[in-house]
Amino acid sequence: MQRAVILGGPTASGKSALALAIARRFGGTVINADSLQVYRELPILTAQPARDAQAEVPHRLYGFLPATERCSAARWAALAQAEIAAAHAQGRLPIVVGGTGLYLRALRHGLVPLPEIPPAAREAAKQRLAELGKAAFHAELARRDPGMAARTRPSDPQRMVRAWEVLEATGRSLADWQAADTPRVPDGARFLTLVLMPERAPLNAACDVRFRAMVEGGALEEALALRDLDPGLPALKALGLRELIAHLRGEISLETAIAAAQQATRRYAKRQMTWFRHQVPEGRQLVPAAPFEQFSESILAEIDNFIRNSG
Numbered sequence: 001m002q003r004a005v006i007l008g009g010p011t012a013s014g015k016s017a018l019a020l021a022i023a024r025r026f027g028g029t030v031i032n033a034d035s036l037q038v039y040r041e042l043p044i045l046t047a048q049p050a051r052d053a054q055a056e057v058p059h060r061l062y063g064f065l066p067a068t069e070r071c072s073a074a075r076w077a078a079l080a081q082a083e084i085a086a087a088h089a090q091g092r093l094p095i096v097v098g099g100t101g102l103y104l105r106a107l108r109h110g111l112v113p114l115p116e117i118p119p120a121a122r123e124a125a126k127q128r129l130a131e132l133g134k135a136a137f138h139a140e141l142a143r144r145d146p147g148m149a150a151r152t153r154p155s156d157p158q159r160m161v162r163a164w165e166v167l168e169a170t171g172r173s174l175a176d177w178q179a180a181d182t183p184r185v186p187d188g189a190r191f192l193t194l195v196l197m198p199e200r201a202p203l204n205a206a207c208d209v210r211f212r213a214m215v216e217g218g219a220l221e222e223a224l225a226l227r228d229l230d231p232g233l234p235a236l237k238a239l240g241l242r243e244l245i246a247h248l249r250g251e252i253s254l255e256t257a258i259a260a261a262q263q264a265t266r267r268y269a270k271r272q273m274t275w276f277r278h279q280v281p282e283g284r285q286l287v288p289a290a291p292f293e294q295f296s297e298s299i300l301a302e303i304d305n306f307i308r309n310s311g
Contacts, residue, residue, distance in 0.1 A: 006097075008283065125161045129161055
């Protein structure tokens, strides 16, 4: 069975730079596993790899969907498996890089097969959310399906609607579906998992610096182009986008938007680190020193040995 590298870790930890370094050493193809980097209108706000990096080594599944589409974990996993197979066919090492835990879990362990949800049920759930508002909708979901309500937050309408529509269409909680069924495990590569786990203080600083650089580099223009789209679309969950749109609408100052987006980014990074710590215990954890774009030779040597000695 051929190998593939999974490189995970929190936002702003330098995954893209490290993936590029690994690809240079091993003749690799970098495959995106970030649920927001799939959208073509958000290269800045989602920190997609720079054009020169993408020109230097093959990069796949970046910016290939319009913001008006939805990309599920199942759809992404099928595409990623195809890209892994294509890299192997070309004699290249697949390097799957990203911080979306559900995507990586789908690739490594498969997904529970769920029934098709009729469009009418989905639209009814969205309409109910629009009628009640997020807080009241979450409260009603808690009354009807306390298990799924405990897994969602009022600030995450996409997951609340998903829980609601499954309950409506099947009469069964999404939590029950996930607990009772056996995941469909994918065939393919043997994965070697690397996890970046930087110290919190330098990671927080990197989050703050990077978001301000995004604003200076054109993030406001990206927000302007997307501000009239359906706020329930997954693309509009990009970190900082909601805050910048609020600024463009005159609701808050730019500095307030930047500060709020930086805080949201730091909190998201903390959640990602918790997920990787508990969900990927077998991964080789790496603790880089800032700045994360310039990895030490000791870390690169550790990665080199890990990959070369893993069969």
